[in-house]
Amino acid sequence: MIQLFAASYLYKMAPYQNYRPSSSTPPVTLNLIILNVVVFFAQQMMDREGGLGLTGKLMLYPVTDPHFSPYQLVTHMFAHANFTHILFNMFALWMFGRILETFWGPKRFFIFYFASGLGAAALHLGVEYLRYRHAVDLANAGDVAAGQAIVDQMGPALGASGAVMGVFAAFAYLFPNTELYMWFIPIPLKAKWVVSGLIALDLFGGFSNTDNVAHWAHLGGALVGFIIVYFWNKTNRRTFY
Numbered sequence: 001m002i003q004l005f006a007a008s009y010l011y012k013m014a015p016y017q018n019y020r021p022s023s024s025t026p027p028v029t030l031n032l033i034i035l036n037v038v039v040f041f042a043q044q045m046m047d048r049e050g051g052l053g054l055t056g057k058l059m060l061y062p063v064t065d066p067h068f069s070p071y072q073l074v075t076h077m078f079a080h081a082n083f084t085h086i087l088f089n090m091f092a093l094w095m096f097g098r099i100l101e102t103f104w105g106p107k108r109f110f111i112f113y114f115a116s117g118l119g120a121a122a123l124h125l126g127v128e129y130l131r132y133r134h135a136v137d138l139a140n141a142g143d144v145a146a147g148q149a150i151v152d153q154m155g156p157a158l159g160a161s162g163a164v165m166g167v168f169a170a171f172a173y174l175f176p177n178t179e180l181y182m183w184f185i186p187i188p189l190k191a192k193w194v195v196s197g198l199i200a201l202d203l204f205g206g207f208s209n210t211d212n213v214a215h216w217a218h219l220g221g222a223l224v225g226f227i228i229v230y231f232w233n234k235t236n237r238r239t240f241y
Contacts, residue, residue, distance in 0.1 A: 119224025120162020166225025
């Protein structure tokens with residue numbers, strides 16, 4: 001779902017004029033992008049046939065998988081499947097992350113980004129575990145084929161999409177009426193409607209489970225991002241647009 005908004009661009013700058021970043025990218029956003037790019041190139045050099053490779057070690061496996069390790073809660077946020085995957089994620093992070101970092105400052109944005117990423121991982125792992133338990137129950141009830149089909153659909157997650165969804169949710173909460181142009185849509189849409197649409201698509205994708213996208217990770221990042229920005233602004237309210 002990140003791809004749907006990553007290629008959008010800001011239409012009206014006035015609502016957050018005081019928080020618009022300078023021509024240089026703020027330090028946390030810049031270093032996050034650099035780290036993701038470095039890890040991606042390392043993946044290309046170190047992945048190999050017949051083994052896990054670097055990507056296999058960094059991605060987030062279900063807790064029921066023998067390849068799962070706690071460090072993957074962090075490392076999966078910096079590994080990407082292919083060039084398009086990292087391109088859209090980093091474009092979205094650059095576009096919206098630099099605005100939030102200017103708005104909050106580097107320390108608060110750093111905490112927010114990683115909290116959103118961990119929230120994405122937590123919801124993804126929770127849903128995968130529930131699916132695994134359902135598969136076991138089906139197998140114990142005699143429907144081994146149905147249980148195996150669920151297990152076959154389970155798999156590892158990777159990418160910054162969950163954390164980036166948190167960033168986008170926070171941007172839409174703070175600047176809901178900022179108009180964005182989206183690819184293939186000829187009219188500007190307000191940020192609050194764009195993020196609502198993305199969440200609806202991820203909910204549909206998560207329940208239908210018809211693709212290989214980690215929809216629940218996206219939803220986890222958006223949920224945690226929304227909760228954090230909501231409580232931060234209860235004690236430090238700024239003007240909303």
